[in-house]
Amino acid sequence: MVSTPTSRSEIRRLPERGAYDRATIDAILDAGIVCHVGFVADGTPVVIPTLYARRDDQVLFHGSAASRMLRGLASGLELCLTVTHVDAIVLARSAFHHSLNYRSVVLFGVATEIVDLDERAAALDYITESLVPGRVGYVRPMTDKEVRGTKVLVLPIAEASAKIRSGPPKDEPEDEDPEVWAGIIPVSYGVGVPEPDAVTSASTPVPRHVADWSLG
Amino acid sequence: MVSTPTSRSEIRRLPERGAYDRATIDAILDAGIVCHVGFVADGTPVVIPTLYARRDDQVLFHGSAASRMLRGLASGLELCLTVTHVDAIVLARSAFHHSLNYRSVVLFGVATEIVDLDERAAALDYITESLVPGRVGYVRPMTDKEVRGTKVLVLPIAEASAKIRSGPPKDEPEDEDPEVWAGIIPVSYGVGVPEPDAVTSASTPVPRHVADWSLG
Known part of the structure; x- marks a missing residue:
């Protein structure tokens, strides 16, 4: 499935980096944990990071029912939700052509x-399972009070674009001196060793869903 | 130095996570590569990722002079610039208290x-040096034409707040079962092995500024 670009979702700067197909968009969304949500409050733009999960054709995010942001967005404010992964520092032979390799999606x-x-509780479980598969069956379920105190918002993946830069630097032909080192330095999120809290007994086994946890 | 919170920079949700001192704000900014810039275009919010660098009391970012975003922002549009680092997945004993450890700054x-x-060329060199210290002296400098084709924008660090969550999960006392594993899974950006491009000769040494590159 391919989104038709609209005036605001069309990639105009470096359009060769743009993509509108759902496989590309979904892969970028699924690789992330935190998105940046932009909206207008009191006439000025506000950008707030928040946890999210993709569910089919939707992005879910949540927060306290007391949150000004969630109350505002639930009332129908336009929003822009952006997810970005930095993949490499791109080192060219000219200062000008330095860049980043990245993958981003803008909705x-x-x-x-x-x-x-009930739907809200299911969506909250989905968000937790999306973050840590296998976790929901291991922990104490949400209470009614907790579900009531939480807002879950759903943004359809409809007006969407991806932008990707990958590969080596693109130098001007006259700069291509083989004696000058140019290339990329890859960067990526890595996972550390799980750290139990002070309550966890030393004899409590580390569950598989913790020991095997990986990003995306 | 401490920023005085304004109506828009004050942390209202979980205010105990908020900070307004410049040492905290600067450390979070200095640890990052990409920020998310929010602004209003044609009445709707837009959030775009972009490279940035802190220079003293300012955040610098840049792009093509043809960029709609940069042209709009240079004309005096209000913006919100947000930097976020995810530090850990926080696994509680209730689904409700799952969280993330993070550090974020909103300007x-x-x-x-x-x-x-001349100031613009110096700022562009500063951005490159901030990303890869030692790189500017190694590569072909910016030409006048390249500097003219690039916009550099400066945002003062004035109306700023940080928000930080760290440490273990915070369970309800009645959930604190030592037989249930709770704690954190740390995540962090890691640096891979530099990859030279196809032009770089096999005999060209990897410069120290590449071999020793680290984040932040």
């Missing part, structure tokens, strides 16, 4: 709130 | 363009 639209409590 | 304000070409 536009209006989010709606999940009002039904 | 509000209006950016100004560096019009003077």
Whole structure:
């Protein structure tokens, strides 16, 4: 499936880096943990990082029912939700052509709130499972009070674009001196050793879903 | 130095996670590569990732003079610039108390363009050196044409706040079962092995500024 670019989702700068197909967009969304949500509050733009999860054709995010951001967005404010991964520092032979390799997705639209409590609880479980598969069955479930105190918003993946830069630097032909080192330095998120809290007994086994956890 | 919170920079949700001192804010900014810049275009919010560098009391970012975003921001649009680092997945004993450890900074304000070409070239060198210290002296300098084709914007670090979550999960006392594994899984950006491009000769040494490169 390919989104048709709109005036705001069309990539105009370096359009060769743009993509509108759902496989590309979904892969970038699925590789991330935190998105940046932009909206307008009191006339000025606000950009807030928040945890998210993709579920089919939707991005889910959540927070306290007391959150000004979530209350505002649930009332139908336009938003822009952006996910970015930095993959490498790109070192060219000219200062000008230095760059980054990255993958990003920008979504536009209006989010709606999940009002039904059972659906909301299911969406919250989905977000937790998306972050740590296998976790929900291991922990104490949400109580009704906790579900009631949480807003879950749903943004359709409809007006969406991806932008990707990959590969080596692109130098001017006259700069291509083999004696000058140019290339990329890859960067990526890595996973450390899980650290139990002070309550966890030394005899409590590290569950598989913790020991085997990986990003994306 | 401490910023005085304004109505938009004050942390209202979980205010105990908020900080307004410049040492905290600067450390978070200095640890990052990409920020998310939010602004309003044609009435809707737009959030775009971009490379940045802190220089004293300012954040610098740049792009093509043809960029709609940079042209709009240079004309005095309000913006919000956000930097986020995810440090750990926080696994609690209840689904509800799952969280992330993170550090984020949110800046509000209006950016100004560096019009003077010498100042602009110096700022571009600063951005490159901030990304890869030692690189500017190794590569072909910017030409006048390249400097003229690039906009550099400066956002003062004035209306700023940081928000930080760190440490173990915070469970409800009645959930604190030592037989349930709770704790954190640390995540962090790691650096891979530099990869020379196809032009670089096999006999060209990897410069120290590449071999020793680290984040932040």
